[in-house]
Amino acid sequence: MTITQLKYVLAVAEYQNFTVASEHCFVTQPTLSMQIQKLEDQLETKIFNRNKKPIQLTEIGEKIVEQAKIIVDESNRINDIVDQQKGFIGGDFKLGIIPTIMPTLLPIFLKSFIKKYPKINLKIEELTTEEIIKKLSDGHIDVAIAATPLENESIKERVLYYEPFVGFIPSEHRLSNIKELDVENLNIDDILLLEDGHCFKENVINLCSTLGSKNQNFQLQSGSFDTLIKLSKEGLGMTLLPYLQTLDLNDNDKKYLKEFKKPAPAREVSLIYHKSHLKIHLIDALKDSIDGLIRGVIAFNNVKIISPLQKKGA
Amino acid sequence: MTITQLKYVLAVAEYQNFTVASEHCFVTQPTLSMQIQKLEDQLETKIFNRNKKPIQLTEIGEKIVEQAKIIVDESNRINDIVDQQKGFIGGDFKLGIIPTIMPTLLPIFLKSFIKKYPKINLKIEELTTEEIIKKLSDGHIDVAIAATPLENESIKERVLYYEPFVGFIPSEHRLSNIKELDVENLNIDDILLLEDGHCFKENVINLCSTLGSKNQNFQLQSGSFDTLIKLSKEGLGMTLLPYLQTLDLNDNDKKYLKEFKKPAPAREVSLIYHKSHLKIHLIDALKDSIDGLIRGVIAFNNVKIISPLQKKGA
DNA sequence: ATAAAGATATTGAAACTATCGATAACAGTT
DNA sequence: AACTGTTATCGATAGTTTCAATATCTTTAT
Structure with a gap:
């Protein structure tokens, strides 16, 4: 054999x-x-x-x-x-990232990471949380960045940062005049959401305690926050963005941002990997790299974590 | 590779x-x-x-x-x-047994076992507990029978039976007239012991609460209960035997046997094997075999287990 | 120093094995 | 019945493992 x-x-x-x-x-x-x-x-x-x-x-x-x-x-x-044992940090290293984290987090650490570890052959794939879990367990990727906690026994999680939600509220919206957003004010029916499959959508649904049945007279299927923002400005409702996404907005759009009252609701973003600890030293290197850079960009304190898991039943 | x-x-x-x-x-x-x-x-x-x-x-x-x-x-x-998966019970199967169990237990199950599982190629070795632990972890034996508990993390134990100690007390001995032995009566200094390396010796020492320093005017190095019995009859002291050993005595010697007051002190005898569960189905077969036969020979109830481990310190 | 003993490494020939390309066999579809 | 997609078989070849003989190296004793 x-x-x-x-x-x-x-x-x-x-x-x-x-x-x-x-x-x-x-x-x-x-x-x-x-x-x-x-x-x-x-x-x-x-x-x-x-x-x-x-x-x-x-x-x-x-x-x-x-x-x-x-x-x-x-x-x-x-x-x-x-x-x-040799202290060698290199070789193939396959990383999966969910779409709502990819465009904002990658620019922060990628350049510095590949410069610091030139012998790592990094391959990055944009994947949904579901795809990530599958590919982690069959070894098609070594590590991933996703919203946690996932409550999956065979997957280990190491928190990178907590990313607060920020409201994007157009001028005519009923909440446009309040100073700070409160979860109590939210109504799932006038929040524009990403298309199915994005766990950020689940985050938002879990955030809105009212399990109101999305009673809108239109169906939206968009995978990008840009589209949501445009539609929002057209007066079709407010939306919620992850904090890092708001840093890329132009000055005009930034006026529509409204932060949550502390503790602000936030999603937990973690490195996740298979419990078998394959390539653990590369994972360590990646975590160190991101840790060092993210601290300058995002505050860690005074947040309330919202789960990305789909609520069962209901 | x-x-x-x-x-x-x-x-x-x-x-x-x-x-x-x-x-x-x-x-x-x-x-x-x-x-x-x-x-x-x-x-x-x-x-x-x-x-x-x-x-x-x-x-x-x-x-x-x-x-x-x-x-x-x-x-x-x-x-x-x-x-x-095929339900096949066979192949090489290496079993280690400590010397104080070997001669009495083996005759009870061996014949029946090899008849029931003709495709198992059983190899039996007499080994000390120490040797057994080593050989289990390096895979030189698959399973062993020894006195337990061993408190070894990498070894699993499955109890086969509890074997009470029985006193062998010659006629002139100070305890020869009492009806039932009590642990309190024992004095380590007038009990004949097996040579070093036998865990039965440790069992007996642990049984005698008095940590008296074996203050005899002779040193005995014997590996067999037969020798102990002979010396005992010469008036050199009492000795303790494991129950199964007493079944082999001739009628004359049986007169010198004296049981302990219930709960009788006993050693725990177990199948032990490496936690990696190699050959677990053969181990199951062996356990079933012994279980079925030992019940007819030895009672399980009302005993007090004596550890075979050497006490640390003094 | 030198020899002897005990060890591991090297060499070259023989046996064995994994691989490939070509093709056969087979099952299900049209 | 022909076609398609699939796995199995065959023969040649390149590559690998093995062995016996032998070289080399290390340690110890003299």
Whole structure:
């Protein structure tokens, strides 16, 4: 039994197709087929049921894949251990970031990070929280930045900062004259929200205690705060922005911003990674980098954390 | 990197000698040398410091060995998983037993066990508790039977039975006329003990609350209860036997036996195995086998457990 | 110093294995 | 029946592992 064979098994289990799996393993399909057959021979059991389309794991196969994941993970970690022991900070490092954090946070730390760690080959992907959780557990990304807490057992979280919500309230809006926003004033029905899939939308919904059923005479599907701001200025309602987003506004738009009364509602933004601690030293480096820079931009104190999780039931 | 290479590394780390390690891996020394060099090349680090005699692990090597153990263990477990899933109970199964349990317990279950599980290739070794702990953690044995609790984090215990102590008191002894033994009556100075290394000796010492300093005018080094019994009958003192041992005595000797007042002091006898749960289904089978038979021989109730651990300090 | 002993490293030939490209076999669809 | 998408099989080849013999190195004794 070799680690290579186990990797092949994992690839087939993942892509449910020998040919596709072989491409991802950078070998030809016969090579992969043969190796899997050899492993099956040696274990004297079938791992895959090739009769079903798409291909399926046998009952024993399920268990073998589970165990193979452990072995492959643990063997990947050997390189990490050597690197860490040598004090070497480098190698491939795949980072996922949710869309509502990506454009504002990335400019703050990216340049400094790649300069400080030139040997890290950083690959950044914009992903939803849901995609992140999946890709973290199958090892397609090493770490991610998302709104927390996620309450997921297999994922570790390390808080980077708390980002307050800021109101964007057009001039004719009923709240435009008050001095400070209060959660009590909010009405979910006149707040413009991002499209489904963004956890920031869930944050806002959780913030508004009234579970009012979004009773608007229009449906909005936008993935960008820019659109929300434009629509808001057209008089279609107020909206809420994450603090970092407000720093990019032009001076005119900034006039419409209204802060919350302390403690301001905020989302928790964290580095999250798989509990197996793969590449933990790179994660440490990333956290240090962001920590050092974010302090100059955002205050940490006197906030009230709003969960990004979808409320169940209701 | 292959699992074979990791096994070679573990062997060299264990035997601190390439030649000896190679024999245990059933390859020649050059083969093993080359594979380890290849691994070192690939990891770009030295695992062993070949300058020192005997050979030593480098700092990074220590970590690599630790991780390699995990990987090799987890990969060994794949076969177990397949076997278990198939319901196959068989394969090599190495069992260690401490000397004071071996001769009395083995005859009770061995015949029935090997008959019930003909495909298990059982290898039994007589070992001290200390040796057992070492061999469990390096995988030289799969399971063992010893007096517990051991309070060792990496070892799991599953109690088989509680074996009461029974006094063997010769006719001229000061206690020969009392009806039931009481711990209070014991005096460590007139109890004949096994030689050092037997945890039964520690059991007895822990039983005698008086920490009197074995103030005898002779030193005894015997590993067998037979010797103790003979010496006892010569008038050199009483002794204590584990219950199962008393069943083998001839009718004449049985007259000298004296039970303890309930709750009788007893030693806890358990199956112990490494927490990694390798071969757990074989361990289950063994436990079932012993459980079923021991109930007919020994009572479980109304005993007071005496620890086999050496008391620290004085 | 030098020899001897005990260890690991190197070498070259032989055995073995993984890989590839080509192609066969098979199942499901049209 | 032909087509498509898939996995299995085959033969050649390149690469790897292994072994036996031997070189080299280190330590210890003389």
